[in-house]
Amino acid sequence: MNVTLGHHTRHYRTVWFEAKTNRVHLIEQRLLPHRFEIVATRDFRETARAIRDMIVRGAPAIAATAAYGLAQGVLAFRGSNLDRFTAHAESVYQTIKSARPTAVDPVNAMNQVRAVMAGGETVGEQQALALAAAEQFANESVEHCRAIGRHGAALIRRGLNVLTHCNAGWLACVDLGTATAPIYTAQAQGRKFHVFCDETRPRCQGSTLTAWELAQQGVPHHVIADNAAGHLMQRGEIDLVIVGSDRVLGRTGEVANKIGTYTKAVLAHRHGIPFYVAIPLSTIDWTLKRGFDIPIEEREEAEVLGAWGVVRGSRFKVQGSKLGQRVFVQVGNPTSGARNPGFDVTPPELITGIITPAGILKPKELWPRRRELGW
Numbered sequence: 001m002n003v004t005l006g007h008h009t010r011h012y013r014t015v016w017f018e019a020k021t022n023r024v025h026l027i028e029q030r031l032l033p034h035r036f037e038i039v040a041t042r043d044f045r046e047t048a049r050a051i052r053d054m055i056v057r058g059a060p061a062i063a064a065t066a067a068y069g070l071a072q073g074v075l076a077f078r079g080s081n082l083d084r085f086t087a088h089a090e091s092v093y094q095t096i097k098s099a100r101p102t103a104v105d106p107v108n109a110m111n112q113v114r115a116v117m118a119g120g121e122t123v124g125e126q127q128a129l130a131l132a133a134a135e136q137f138a139n140e141s142v143e144h145c146r147a148i149g150r151h152g153a154a155l156i157r158r159g160l161n162v163l164t165h166c167n168a169g170w171l172a173c174v175d176l177g178t179a180t181a182p183i184y185t186a187q188a189q190g191r192k193f194h195v196f197c198d199e200t201r202p203r204c205q206g207s208t209l210t211a212w213e214l215a216q217q218g219v220p221h222h223v224i225a226d227n228a229a230g231h232l233m234q235r236g237e238i239d240l241v242i243v244g245s246d247r248v249l250g251r252t253g254e255v256a257n258k259i260g261t262y263t264k265a266v267l268a269h270r271h272g273i274p275f276y277v278a279i280p281l282s283t284i285d286w287t288l289k290r291g292f293d294i295p296i297e298e299r300e301e302a303e304v305l306g307a308w309g310v311v312r313g314s315r316f317k318v319q320g321s322k323l324g325q326r327v328f329v330q331v332g333n334p335t336s337g338a339r340n341p342g343f344d345v346t347p348p349e350l351i352t353g354i355i356t357p358a359g360i361l362k363p364k365e366l367w368p369r370r371r372e373l374g375w
Contacts, residue, residue, distance in 0.1 A: 044073030058172020063105030152182025168244025253348030253363020305332035
């Protein structure tokens with residue numbers, strides 16, 4: 001997507017690789033929307049930390065980052081002993097795999113890279129194949145999002161009010177986005193509509209990232225508190241819900257996504273509002289048999305008990321801080337603990353359709369069409 005900073009506009013991907021320095025370049029998403037900054041990870045451990053600490057986030061984006069991180073790790077190997085190289089590659093794989101356990105995309109991406117690597121007979125050949133496979137995965141991911149946009153744009157009719165949850169935009173992908181791909185495609189086709197962005201507590205990816213994206217793209221929108229969605233649905237002010245996903249079970253059609261997604265699906269079902277999930281094929285998990293087996297991240301208490309922000313004026317100035325400084329503010333009672341599950345699981349009966357690069361499918365259609373969908 002294009003990013004405008006001051007009077008200058010240029011195209012960015014969320015993640016890209018610089019072979020000359022063996023570094024993965026990422027947009028530092030924790031600083032948005034207040035500051036736009038690029039970071040470059042120096043080795044695969046830094047890349048894994050960038051995934052874990054959410055410098056980069058969103059299932060397709062961390063998938064491409066994982067693919068590049070695996071290539072980065074194997075390219076750093078020195079020597080020609082294939083057994084040692086294989087052991088090193090496994091260590092890189094396990095380090096990156098453990099960074100974010102809920103999303104299946106990083107594992108699928110690295111498995112794709114490893115399958116291509118296996119065709120090399122020497123260390124050098126496998127290193128070259130790893131980088132080529134990582135680049136191919138990133139490029140395919142963009143094309144998947146483009147196809148999602150084509151299939152999903154028809155859902156967004158003129159005058160509709162669309163609700164999103166969390167950020168499944170281009171920042172969560174390599175480019176274009178999943179849930180936002182139909183939005184951007186419909187906009188390009190000249191349709192006028194409005195988007196409501198759930199703030200998405202506790203990390204507020206909707207109010208910070210999705211809203212920033214839509215503002216950059218010129219899409220009319222409002223940020224709403226998470227708990228306001230039911231009120232707007234009850235009054236007929238939301239016509240369609242589109243979300244992304246971190247893992248969709250191909251056997252059952254269950255969807256794991258940012259915490260609060262299940263709540264929105266229940267509300268949408270209660271009010272007869274279509275609820276769609278937009279995913280690339282790398283998000284499908286063909287092995288797990290039930291949603292309760294999906295590992296759910298339990299993140300730090302501080303995310304629930306406080307919030308990050310930027311000091312904008314003396315009226316809201318935090319003691320000891322400077323204007324423009326990014327600060328953490330304690331909101332909750334300081335002697336209380338907090339629970340912070342990062343994801344929840346939505347059952348298939350609450351999902352109207354899943355927007356994939358192969359078309360819009362019912363959740364129960366995934367398994368019968370598994371060969372077509374890449375399993």
